[in-house]
Amino acid sequence: MRQADKMSDRVEKLMLDLFDIEAVKFGDFTLKSGIQSPIYFDLRVIVSYPVIMLMSAHHDVPMLIRRKEAKDYGTKKMIEGKFEPGSSCLIVEDVVTSGSSVKETAESLESVGLVVTDAVVLLDREQGGKQKLKEAGIALQSICGTSQLLRILRKHEKIPESVAEQVRDFVRNNTFPPSQEPPVKKSRKILSYRERGDLCQHPVAKQLFGIMESKKSNLAVSADLCTTAQILKLADEVGPHICMLKTHVDIINDFSAEFVQSLTELANRHEFLIFEDRKFADIGSTVQHQYRDGLFQIADWAHLINAHSLPGAGVLEGLKQVGLGKQRACLLIAEMSSQGNLATGEYTKATVKMAEEHQDFVVGFISQSQLSDNPAFIHMTPGVQLSGSGDGLGQQYVSPWDAVVTRRADVIIVGRGVYKDPDPATAARSYQTAAFQAYQHRLTN
Incomplete structure (x- = not known):
């Protein structure tokens, strides 16, 4: 047969x-x-x-x-x-x-x-x-x-x-007629960082997109270190390769005004922004004091902060009264990278809505994926490592390609993958290259 x-x-x-x-x-x-x-x-x-x-x-x-x-x-x-x-x-x-x-x-x-x-x-x-x-x-x-x-x-x-x-x-x-247009594969227009910066009204978002474009870097390094000397050394080493340095000020053992001055000088020299990962989550009057006063006086030196939406819009109203006059900006925590976290579903949707209602101060999200089509909003994804996997303590890692191409993040946040490396500068350069190439793929495909 x-x-x-x-x-x-x-x-x-x-x-x-x-x-x-x-x-x-x-x-x-x-x-x-x-x-x-x-x-x-x-x-x-x-x-x-x-x-x-x-x-x-x-x-x-x-x-x-x-x-x-x-x-x-x-x-x-x-x-x-x-x-x-x-x-x-x-x-x-x-x-x-x-x-x-x-x-x-x-x-x-x-x-x-x-x-x-x-x-x-x-x-x-x-x-x-x-x-x-x-x-x-x-x-x-x-x-x-x-x-x-x-x-x-x-x-x-x-x-x-x-x-x-x-x-x-x-x-x-019931047959669908053929198109009268010439055969062409249609795709959605992806705006470059420069084009998105032109659309931004907030000066911090505009500055960040400009840095990302000029330095060819969408890498933020998280300096989860406990002494000012360690943080300043890391900032100087990775500074040429990053668009942003993220700090956890309340784990620093020897915080001082001199540290703030030195960190600010490094940020100006290497052209990166400072993001204090304070995660404000209290009533408006309390977060005002946490942001403006006390030992850290965060509003005086951090370009960006972040906040949980759990307390409601009052947390933003309180922070805005301090930050707007200083031309500071805020990211809302819409999703997290830790296993079993509750920032999902309706909570995430409500967070996006809150951001849309406070665009004079909120410039984007800490998230695991793109949540808004508004090109002025910046999506930053933590928990990124070149190899993926996890840390045994609930942290779940994704690769730079997965974060930027699949999940459509604008900025990847890398901590241990850089500061625990014997050569942080080389590690940062590897992440910078991987993440920016992923962005370029998104842009051209």
Whole structure:
């Protein structure tokens, strides 16, 4: 028997099997688009029939899974699986109608550096999806189309001719027309740091975007050290490679006004901003004193601070009364990198809303992913290491590529990966290069 005949017989048997397990149904069904259809493909049932399952396991080919949306817990990835940027990926779909689902999957894959040129589908409804995908630069191959399926089912008398004709009429009357525009693969415009800086109203955000552009650095180093000498030494070593130095002032054993003066001089010399990771989280009158007064007088030297949204808008009102006059800015903590944290879901959404209502002072977020399409908001992602993994104390690390390309962070925050390295300057340069290359990929893809 010829190979083509064998293939035809296998397709015919598969279509009959799908009909028998009710993966193909005839009747009156409402599709996702709201259109009433006389035929419905419900291929999710095949998970209960292992003999029908195909592809990855049978051929020992690595598989990736695209989530419908990134989860607000765990890895928060849109694309699950192991892959290398630049690799080609074949999209495998169950049913294609307009091709929109395949295009969305292709865009998600391309956003993490994968190359998509082809897709294969089990059942093509033959309603214009193949042409739509061709216009987007994706070649679609189908195992079976609606017309062939109807011929098979009629041949074996699974459905009457009246039902087959009803489906044919439906397909003819509900086909998506080809675009009148020339074939082109559309992509969303990603603004550069310079362009986003031009859109900013707050001077700190504008300054930060300018530093990131001129130094080709979207790296912030967290100086989680306990003596002023250690911090100043680190700041001088990594200063040429960073856009920002993050401090934890309340763990410093020998804080002094002289330390503030020296750190400020280093920031001016190496052109980076100072971000005090104080995490304000109290009523307005209390945070005012914490920000302005006491031993640390944070508002006098830190360009940026951050705050939890848990106390409500009062925490921002209190901080603003101190910081606005000094041209300081605040980041809201919308998501955290520690395992089991509660900054997720509705809390995160409420935090974004609070930021939108206080854009005179709030310039962005500490987050694990992009939360707002507003180009003036800066997203900073902590918990970044070149190798990923974790620390055994609940900290979960992501790579610079994952943070910037997949999660769309603007700035990566690295602590132990730099200051615990025997050569912090070289380590910082490695992170600077990796993160900025990831940003450039996002910009050009």
